[in-house]
Amino acid sequence: MTVNFAQVTADACFSAFAETVTFAGTEVQGIAENELVNVPGYEDLVEPRSTLTVRKADVPTVQKGQPVIIRGQTYQVDQKMPDQSDFDVLVKVLLR
Numbered sequence: 001m002t003v004n005f006a007q008v009t010a011d012a013c014f015s016a017f018a019e020t021v022t023f024a025g026t027e028v029q030g031i032a033e034n035e036l037v038n039v040p041g042y043e044d045l046v047e048p049r050s051t052l053t054v055r056k057a058d059v060p061t062v063q064k065g066q067p068v069i070i071r072g073q074t075y076q077v078d079q080k081m082p083d084q085s086d087f088d089v090l091v092k093v094l095l096r
Contacts, residue, residue, distance in 0.1 A: 022069040
């Protein structure tokens with residue numbers, strides 16, 4: 001039996017930290033954070049940003065400008081973060 005450790009880890013994190021958010025009109029589970037990020041496309045630029053991590057299975061297409069509602073606050077997708085080691089399971093986006 002093959003174990004997808006990225007999926008197992010994602011499931012554990014989502015069980016502990018995820019909340020219901022609305023992503024492009026669809027309710028999904030996501031992990032919202034405010035964090036310091038290296039902004040893709042800008043060498044050495046680190047800034048505080050709101051981010052959202054969702055399961056790729058729930059949000060297969062991510063486009064700039066898609067609306068995201070978290071705790072009653074409306075954001076827009078600014079850009080998708082580069083894929084990490086869990087690229088087949090999760091996607092993280094920067095919000096504006």
